[in-house]
Amino acid sequence: MELRGILHGLTHEYHGKDKPVDYYLQIGEERMPLNEWLGSELSITFLGEKNCIACGRKTNKTFNSGYCYPCFTKLPENDLCIVKPHECHFDLGTCRDESFGETYCMIPHLVYLAVSSDMKVGLTRKHNQLKRWVDQGAIRAIPIAEVPTRRMAGQLEFHLSQYLPDKTNWRKMLKGDVKEIDLLAMRDEVYSHFPDEFKPFQYREDEWVDITYPILESLDKINSKTLDKEEKLGGRLIGVKAQYLIFDNGVFQTRKHAGYQVEITATPSA
Known part of the structure; x- marks a missing residue:
């Protein structure tokens, strides 16, 4: 599975305490169902452009999780x-x-x-x-x-x-x-x-x-991963919680990267 567009963070649906929350990664107008990709390889590539999530204009820096400076103020x-x-x-x-x-x-x-x-x-x-x-x-x-x-x-x-x-x-x-x-x-x-x-x-x-979250494994050490330091990141998706994707090698805060143009690739694990 492959998606390209502006990252908007995670949306979710709650179905009761006995079922894990259903999570979706919002890319532009499309939603990627994440629960079905648990255990699979997921990569996120920054395409080099940021856009305001309110007005759409290009911006070198986002404020308050995805806004250009004029919209922020x-x-x-x-x-x-x-x-x-x-x-x-x-x-x-x-x-x-x-x-x-x-x-x-x-x-x-x-x-x-x-x-x-x-x-x-x-x-x-x-x-x-x-x-x-x-x-x-x-x-x-x-x-x-x-x-x-x-x-x-x-x-x-x-x-x-x-x-x-x-x-x-x-x-x-x-x-x-x-x-x-x-x-x-x-x-x-x-x-x-x-x-x-x-x-x-x-x-x-x-x-x-x-509330129960879709988590396969726990990490002993929490390392934060960001597209400001890595053009491409990812790993085996082992869980989703709050606004975080939990990989086997670190965690990625999606809302912090709202407005980033990205390519998401999911590959079933062998």
Whole structure:
């Protein structure tokens, strides 16, 4: 199998805890099903050109996973408040795009606990949680609050980050070396740290989500591979997790390379 085009990262479909997530590598308008190529040789060749994933223009350098500099500085999805939602400035009238803010930020959000490298706290739009959890490589997650806006979710997450990490250790996440954690007990402990104004928004469902990833083998050492250093890379595909392709000789972060023109070749293993 061979595909050429602009790399857009991984998409996925969740089918329940007893089945591995189905992963697809997005190349232009085509999707390459990755689960069926596990155990096969997969190569990625950089064709020497980068294009903005928003406007399509050629660019020497991409920003924020695939944007040219003008789109990075102008598009609302690249505003600083996206990564620091507690600093949302929609109410100040300085949002880059008011319609984007109304659609993306001024809607219900969930604050959650997830186990990826360790326990962490995070936030996501309501009904987008599965995508978010898989993209982070979480193996288990549970919502702990539902709030009306992204800014409120960011404020609660920022407050709780005093007691819990809000970042994922990607190397530890890929190794899968995670201790067993009682999510419900941890949730009850975290509730004791809720500010009074957020207590009415506590999410009391006792159901959590377990996520299984398509992984044949584990790596003892995590080596990151990048097309900025190697024109061609790859190896035997032994797993997929979060936004990473896991080869027998290292890992490749697909989203980091969004916008790169590539050629993907998959060859069945002998």
